[in-house]
Structure formats: structure tokens, C-alpha cells
Amino acid sequence: MDIKSLFASFRRRLLLESLVRTSVISLTAGAAAVFFVSFAGHIARTAPHTGLLWGVSGGVFAVTFALVFFIGMRPTEKKVAQRIDRIGLQERIGTMLEYRADPTEIARIQRTDAVHHLGRVLPEQMPWNFRRKEFVLCLVSLCLAVLMLLLPYDFRLFGVTVRADAGEQAQIVRELIEELRENLRQSELEKAEREALEELIRELEEELREEAASRLEQAAEMQEAAQDLQEMLEEGITRDEIGEALRQYDLTEKLGEAIRDGDSEAVSEALDELENALNEDPSKTGELADTLRRALGEAGTDAEDPLHAALEEFASDLEKIEEQELEGDAFSGELSEAFDEAEEAIQSALERQAALEEEIGRMQEALERSKDEMLDNEPGEKPGEGEGEGEMPGEMPGEMPGDGMPGGEPPQDGMQQGDGTGSGEAGGDDLYERMTEPIYDPYSGSVAYGEVFASYYAEYLDALESGDVPQELQEIMDSYFDALNEG
Amino acid sequence: MVNENDILFFSEKINRILGEISRDMIGQRDVVEGVVIAVIAGGNVLLEGVPGVGKTRLVRSMGQALALPFSRIQFTPDLMPADVTGTNVIEKDENGQNRLVFRPGPVFTNLLLADEINRATPKTQSALLEAMQEHTVTADGQTYRLSEPFFVLATQNPIEQDGTYPLPEAQTDRFLFKLIVGFPTTEELAAIVQMTQATMAETAQPVIGGDELLAMRAIAKEIPVMDDVLMYAMQLVSATHPELPSASEYAKKYIRFGASPRAGQALITAGKVRALMAGRFNVSFDDINTLAYPVLRHRVKPSFAAVTEGISVEDIITHLLEEAGGRKQNPIQTVTDLLKKKK
Numbered sequence: 001m002d003i004k005s006l007f008a009s010f011r012r013r014l015l016l017e018s019l020v021r022t023s024v025i026s027l028t029a030g031a032a033a034v035f036f037v038s039f040a041g042h043i044a045r046t047a048p049h050t051g052l053l054w055g056v057s058g059g060v061f062a063v064t065f066a067l068v069f070f071i072g073m074r075p076t077e078k079k080v081a082q083r084i085d086r087i088g089l090q091e092r093i094g095t096m097l098e099y100r101a102d103p104t105e106i107a108r109i110q111r112t113d114a115v116h117h118l119g120r121v122l123p124e125q126m127p128w129n130f131r132r133k134e135f136v137l138c139l140v141s142l143c144l145a146v147l148m149l150l151l152p153y154d155f156r157l158f159g160v161t162v163r164a165d166a167g168e169q170a171q172i173v174r175e176l177i178e179e180l181r182e183n184l185r186q187s188e189l190e191k192a193e194r195e196a197l198e199e200l201i202r203e204l205e206e207e208l209r210e211e212a213a214s215r216l217e218q219a220a221e222m223q224e225a226a227q228d229l230q231e232m233l234e235e236g237i238t239r240d241e242i243g244e245a246l247r248q249y250d251l252t253e254k255l256g257e258a259i260r261d262g263d264s265e266a267v268s269e270a271l272d273e274l275e276n277a278l279n280e281d282p283s284k285t286g287e288l289a290d291t292l293r294r295a296l297g298e299a300g301t302d303a304e305d306p307l308h309a310a311l312e313e314f315a316s317d318l319e320k321i322e323e324q325e326l327e328g329d330a331f332s333g334e335l336s337e338a339f340d341e342a343e344e345a346i347q348s349a350l351e352r353q354a355a356l357e358e359e360i361g362r363m364q365e366a367l368e369r370s371k372d373e374m375l376d377n378e379p380g381e382k383p384g385e386g387e388g389e390g391e392m393p394g395e396m397p398g399e400m401p402g403d404g405m406p407g408g409e410p411p412q413d414g415m416q417q418g419d420g421t422g423s424g425e426a427g428g429d430d431l432y433e434r435m436t437e438p439i440y441d442p443y444s445g446s447v448a449y450g451e452v453f454a455s456y457y458a459e460y461l462d463a464l465e466s467g468d469v470p471q472e473l474q475e476i477m478d479s480y481f482d483a484l485n486e487g
Numbered sequence: 488m489v490n491e492n493d494i495l496f497f498s499e500k501i502n503r504i505l506g507e508i509s510r511d512m513i514g515q516r517d518v519v520e521g522v523v524i525a526v527i528a529g530g531n532v533l534l535e536g537v538p539g540v541g542k543t544r545l546v547r548s549m550g551q552a553l554a555l556p557f558s559r560i561q562f563t564p565d566l567m568p569a570d571v572t573g574t575n576v577i578e579k580d581e582n583g584q585n586r587l588v589f590r591p592g593p594v595f596t597n598l599l600l601a602d603e604i605n606r607a608t609p610k611t612q613s614a615l616l617e618a619m620q621e622h623t624v625t626a627d628g629q630t631y632r633l634s635e636p637f638f639v640l641a642t643q644n645p646i647e648q649d650g651t652y653p654l655p656e657a658q659t660d661r662f663l664f665k666l667i668v669g670f671p672t673t674e675e676l677a678a679i680v681q682m683t684q685a686t687m688a689e690t691a692q693p694v695i696g697g698d699e700l701l702a703m704r705a706i707a708k709e710i711p712v713m714d715d716v717l718m719y720a721m722q723l724v725s726a727t728h729p730e731l732p733s734a735s736e737y738a739k740k741y742i743r744f745g746a747s748p749r750a751g752q753a754l755i756t757a758g759k760v761r762a763l764m765a766g767r768f769n770v771s772f773d774d775i776n777t778l779a780y781p782v783l784r785h786r787v788k789p790s791f792a793a794v795t796e797g798i799s800v801e802d803i804i805t806h807l808l809e810e811a812g813g814r815k816q817n818p819i820q821t822v823t824d825l826l827k828k829k830k
Binding site for chain 2: 092094109114
């Protein structure tokens with residue numbers, strides 16, 4: 001007896017039903033997985049990666065589908081027989097299936113009777129066995145998953161502040177890190193600078209990703225990274241210091257100016273002039289060497305700095321030429337060779353510094369832009385801008401946060417205004433104007449704390465690391481920033 | 488081995504038996520079918536009903552239709568066991584010597600009508616125990632075998648009536664079915680009165696002998712039962728036992744004693760006959776669900792809580808069927824039905 005062909009049409013209907021039900025159940029499980037992963041992400045204040053969400057939900061869907069279908073839903077012959085029997089065949093088909101190999105006459109008669117009755121029913125008579133509960137559960141699960149992914153605002157759950165925009169926050173961080181890395185890849189930096197910047201990016205990435213930080217805290221980290229870059233720039237760009245030092249001397253004034261400006265043509269011209277001057281008066285060779293050494297000493301730059309090293313080497317070559325006491329063509333030849341080598345080394349060092357400057361500038365721009373995005377500012381908008389306000393006292397490097405009020409307004413209620421003892425100025429106002437400004441009016445051009453919080457906080461972290469904040473004040477400062485952050 | 492001719496023979500005989508009985512019985516279709524199923528399955532039947540609803544008439548009609556030796560015992564409070572089973576009497580032989588001779592009682596027959604069985608004392612009621620189960624009678628250490636087929640069709644009045652003695656559990660368990668004979672409808676009542684104006688005597692004609700009845704029993708036994716149905720019946724019987732770990736809270740609360748294994752045997756045996764009577768060659772869930780009432784109602788003893796809360800044994804069985812996942816069968820839909828519906 002060919003049971004398969006007898007059951008074929010009924011089995012197709014049940015297979016369709018099983019696939020639909022299994023899909024619904026698996027979809028429920030997949031959506032539940034998305035919900036739980038997303039929920040865990042919210043609790044941990046870290047938005048899960050989109051790939052992780054898709055991976056987990058897809059995996060749960062696939063595993064559930066396989067388990068539910070092959071263990072529970074697959075329309076086996078027995079199940080098909082049961083379902084056919086339920087449309088009024090009174091267990092004829094089930095018995096036929098069970099006794100299909102029975103050789104007795106009564107079993108044969110039973111099978112004949114069952115097949116006869118099977119021919120009187122159609123697959124369409126089998127009612128669909130869809131459970132409303134399964135569909136409702138699936139809908140609820142999907143809604144919860146979508147809701148968890150699209151939480152429109154921050155809320156508190158189980159005492160934890162859950163941030164709805166964690167996904168966007170993570171996206172900003174991800175894009176920033178990608179941009180920084182891409183820029184670095186395309187730059188023409190030397191190995192040392194490249195490694196230093198790579199290390200900085202890596203540390204920034206860790207800081208931003210490891211801490212379940214708020215937007216403001218992450219903006220502060222970006223601000224801090226920008227400051228680190230500034231320090232690196234100040235350490236790496238020595239042409240200003242060296243150029244200024246060289247300008248102090250008549251003999252090297254033009255060379256110093258050319259180096260300070262980073263103008264390669266001017267550097268070549270200045271070196272040509274110096275070479276001509278030494279050819280005319282060889283006795284100045286030693287003087288030039290001494291001048292270079294003095295200027296380098298005054299500049300206070302590191303001996304390993306390429307520009308410093310190039311000039312140091314140039315001075316050494318000049319000293320050697322003087323010691324050789326050469327004359328005529330021999331002198332000119334040696335001098336020419338020394339000048340050529342010096343020019344090449346100086347140009348190379350200047351190019352290297354220019355590349356570093358350019359790269360750090362790009363990185364700072366990216367950090368600034370990401371910080372603005374993180375603080376929901378318009379790209380390029382600076383804290384305190386857009387409302388016609390200048391920078392306030394206390395925003396300048398070297399001052400503690402809180403030295404000035406947002407927007408450069410004087411403190412209210414008789415508080416002492418920032419005294420501007422740092423190098424900063426209050427948006428170009430002079431002291432008199434500042435002293436005669438009206439008492440702080442919170443409704444007149446104030447700047448939201450959110451806009452300056454990042455720089456304040458970065459300053460505070462710096463001060464904390466350098467040990468400038470007394471132990472007894474640390475708790476107060478922490479409370480201050482926590483309060484601002486939560487607000 | 489059963490063949491198609493046997494099936495045709497079974498079908499024909501069943502129809503003729505039902506036809507003959509219906510000449511004497513108006514209505515009570517379920518009761519008649521129950522009695523026929525029990526007789527073919529080889530079980531005893533206890534018919535319960537108030538006086539005058541046709542219990543005795545049904546049994547007498549059945550006796551006539553079966554063409555079997557038929558005895559009737561009217562159970563009364565002073566009936567003695569020996570009046571049922573028979574006794575040894577002293578007789579003189581040809582030589583004038585006294586000797587004990589066993590004189591068989593009315594139980595030595597094929598079809599025994601035990602009328603108003605619960606009017607006799609429990610001692611007398613118990614005289615039937617051995618005959619009902621082993622189909623033997625023991626008197627003075629001598630065992631006598633009853634001729635086959637043998638079955639008891641007993642009637643009883645509801646136990647709430649005066650002058651009744653409840654049957655002991657051991658005896659009720661030996662009845663395959665307990666059937667409740669209800670009061671006929673007004674139309675049935677009118678038809679009964681019309682019929683009995685002509686004659687009070689039963690008019691059923693003999694249609695089947697003892698050998699044929701045994702043959703029908705053998706045919707029914709061959710009917711296959713699928714495992715699911717068998718397990719379902721056994722689960723139903725187990726569900727009546729409050730002492731089992733698997734018992735439901737309902738069973739623990741409302742059942743004092745559960746059904747014996749004989750209930751399981753009865754469900755399957757009777758289920759096979761019912762299936763054949765319905766033109767089927769397999770036992771269905773529907774057979775089990777339908778037969779659960781006559782098989783279990785005298786085997787399940789409700790608890791005091793059930794009695795005080797007015798929960799009948801039928802209510803308990805209904806609940807157990809629901810708990811056991813009683814499968815409701817939709818009426819069969821044919822292609823014609825489907826096409827009609829589409830139109």
C-alpha cells in the first residue's frame with residue numbers, strides 16, 4: 001500500500017500549515033532574542049552592534065525553526081493520519097497505518113474501508129490548525145523588539161538610566177574612529193609619527209567604547225583627545241621655535257624666517273645666500289656653525305627632532321670644513337656638498353612637520369565635528385557660538401572648570417567673576433567692560449551647560465590626572481559633574 | 488479467520504436483532520443498542536430505572552429474539568441463594584436408597600433475567616457472583632459449568648427506593664454495562680400505550696441462536712484497535728483512581744473508588760462491537776467516549792464531597808473525558824457536502 005501517494009495532498013496542506021506555524025514561533029523567538037540583546041545593551045548602556053543583533057536573531061530563528069519543525073511540527077505519516085481522522089473518519093486512517101503490514105483478513109478489510117472513506121474527503125475539509133495565541137505572542141514579541149530598538153527617549157528602568165540613543169552614540173564613535181584611521185592610512189607620515197597617532201586613536205577608541213559613558217562624557221573624551229593631539233603638535237612642530245631662534249642672529253635671520261614659515265623655496269634661497277657669503281668670506285664658516293648651535297640651544301628642542309638634527313649635522317659639517325682649512329675650489333666643493341646635504345635634510349624635516357601638522361589638523365577637525373554631533377550641535381558650531389557670544393573666561397587652557405559661567409556671563413549673586421589670570425580673554429572684552437557688565441541674566445544669551453560641559457570635564461580630568469585637585473575637593477567635583485551629566 | 492462473509496453475516500444479524508426488539512420497545516434506542524452490544528460482547532447488563540419504563544420488557548424481548556433458553560428470577564427480600572443456584576435434594580434411587588441429587592436452579596440457562604436484583608439481600612445477590620464471572624456454579628464442593636453463551640440481564644430500581652439493598656462493588660463490577668432506562672417522551676409514551684392496547688405480550692421473533700451469537704462475538708474480537716485508542720481507554724480508566732500519583736485534583740476530590748481493570752477490558756471489547764455495528768472495522772475515540780458512561784458509571788464511586796455538592800457520577804465521567812482529551816468527532820463531511828457548502 002502506497003501510503004505516501006494516498007496522503008500526498010493532505011500532507012501538502014499540513015506541510016504548509018506547519019511551515020507557517022513554525023515560522024511564526026521562530027519569529028517570536030527571534031524577536032525575543034532581539035529584545036533581550038537590545039535590553040541587555042540598554043542596561044549595559046552600550047548599543048549592540050547591528051551585526052550582532054541580526055546574527056543573534058537570525059541564529060535563534062534558525063535554531064528554533066529547525067527544532068520546532070523537526071521535533072514538533074513536521075507532518076509525519078502518523079500526524080497526517082490523525083488530522084484526516086479528525087475530519088470524521090473515526091480513526092480509520094490511523095488504524096490503517098498501524099495495521100498496514102498486518103496480513104489478516106480483517107486488517108485487509110479495514111484498510112479497504114479506510115481507503116474508501118479517504119476517497120470521500122478532500123484536504124480542504126481539514127480545518128487549519130493555526131493558534132491565535134501563537135500569532136498574538138509573535139506580534140507582542142515583534143512589537144517589544146521594535147520598541148526596544150527605537151526607544152524614543154531616555155528612561156529609568158530598575159534604577160538604571162537607559163539611553164535610547166545609544167545606537168546613534170555608538171554610530172558617531174564608530175564613524176569617528178573609522179575616519180581617523182582612514183585619514184592616517186592616506187597620510188604620508190613617517191613611521192614614528194604614524195605609530196604615535198595610531199596609539200592615540202587606539203586609546204581613544206578604548207576610552208569611548210569601554211566606558212558606558214553618556215554623550216557628554218564621550219564628548220569630553222573627544223575633547224581630551226583633541227588636546228592630546230595639540231600637545232603632540234606642539235612637541236612635533238619645532239620649526240617655529242628653531243626659526244625664531246635663528247632669526248635672532250643676523251647671519252641666519254633669513255634662514256630662520258624661512259624655516260619658521262615652512263617655506264621651502266625661501267629656505268633654498270636663504271641657504272644659497274649663506275653659501276655665497278661663505279664662499280666670499282670663508283672665515284664666516286665657523287661663525288655660522290656657532291650661530292646654528294647657539295640658536296638650537298636657545299630653541300630648546302629635542303636633539304632627535306629631525307629639523308634640530310639636520311641643523312646640528314649642518315653645523316658639524318661646517319666645523320669640519322673650517323678645521324680642514326681648505327681653500328679655493330676644494331673649499332667651495334666641500335661647502336657646496338655640505339649645503340646640499342643640509343638643504344635636503346631641512347626640506348625633509350619641514351615636509352615631515354607639515355605632513356604631521358596637516359594630519360593632526362584633520363584629526364582635530366574630525367574630533368571637533370564628532371563632539372558637536374555627540375552634543376547635538378550643528379556640525380562646525382562651537383560651544384558658545386550661534387548666540388553672538390564670545391568665549392567665556394575659564395574656557396581657556398590652564399583654568400579650572402567653573403572659573404567662568406557659560407556664555408562668558410559674569411557669575412550671579414555676587415560670585416567672584418573669573419579673574420582671567422590665564423592666557424585667555426573674555427571674547428575680546430577689556431577688563432573695564434567686563435567689570436561693568438550687568439549681573440548675570442540667565443535668559444540673555446546664556447550657553448547651555450551641555451555645550452561647554454565637555455571642555456570643562458576634559459579639563460577636570462586633566463587636572464585630576466596631574467594631581468592638581470585636592471583629595472577633599474574631588475568628591476565635590478565628581479558630584480558636580482554627575483549632577484550636570486544626569487541633568 | 489474473519490472474512491467479508493462473516494462481516495456481512497454480523498451486519499445482517501445485528502440489523503435483525505435490532506429490528507425484532509424495536510417491535511416491542513418504543514424509543515430507548517441507546518439502551519437497546521447497549522444491551523445488544525453487551526450481549527454480543529459477552530457481558531452482563533444492569534438496567535436501572537423506575538418501575539414501568541420497560542426494563543423487563545426489553546430483557547424479555549431480547550430473550551425471544553435470541554432464541555436462547557431463558558430464565559427469570561424475581562428477586563425478593565426472602566429469596567435465598569439456593570433459590571438462584573440450585574441445591575442438593577435427597578432422592579430415592581431405583582434401589583430405594585436415599586441419595587443427594589443436585590437440582591439446578593434458574594441460573595442454569597443461557598439468558599438469565601434477574602428482575603429487581605437489588606430487592607434481594609446482599610447474600611442472595613452474591614450468589615450470582617461466580618456465575619456471572621466464571622460461568623460456573625459451585626454447590627456442596629461440586630462445580631457445575633453453565634452452558635454458553637451465558638449472560639445476566641438484571642434490572643434494578645434506583646437505590647433511593649424503599650426495600651432495596653445496594654449491590655456490592657464486587658458484583659456491580661461484573662456487569663459490563665449499567666444502562667439507565669429513562670422515562671419515555673410524550674410521543675413515545677403515546678406509542679407505547681397504542682402498542683400495548685393490542686397485546687401485552689412480546690412479539691419479537693427468534694433470529695439468532697447461541698452458536699451464531701458466539702460466532703458474532705468471535706468476529707467482533709478480531710476488530711483491530713490502534714495503540715492511541717487503546718492507550719486513551721486505559722488512561723481514562725486510570726484517571727478514575729484518586730490514589731494514583733497522576734490523579735487530577737478533581738478525581739482526588741470527587742472520587743472515592745476508581746474503576747477496576749475490568750472497565751478497561753469492557754471499553755475495548757464493547758468498543759469493537761460498537762464499531763462493527765456502525766459499519767467500521769476499527770475502534771474509534773468516539774466509541775470509547777460513548778461507552779465510557781455505561782462502563783464506568785457503576786464502577787466509579789463518588790466521594791462524600793461529590794454527593795453533598797450534587798455532582799453525579801455522569802458529571803464526573805464527563806469531566807474525566809474532558810481531562811483525558813476526549814476527542815469530539817465532527818460529523819463526516821463528504822465531497823457532496825463540501826460542494827453544497829461552497830455553492
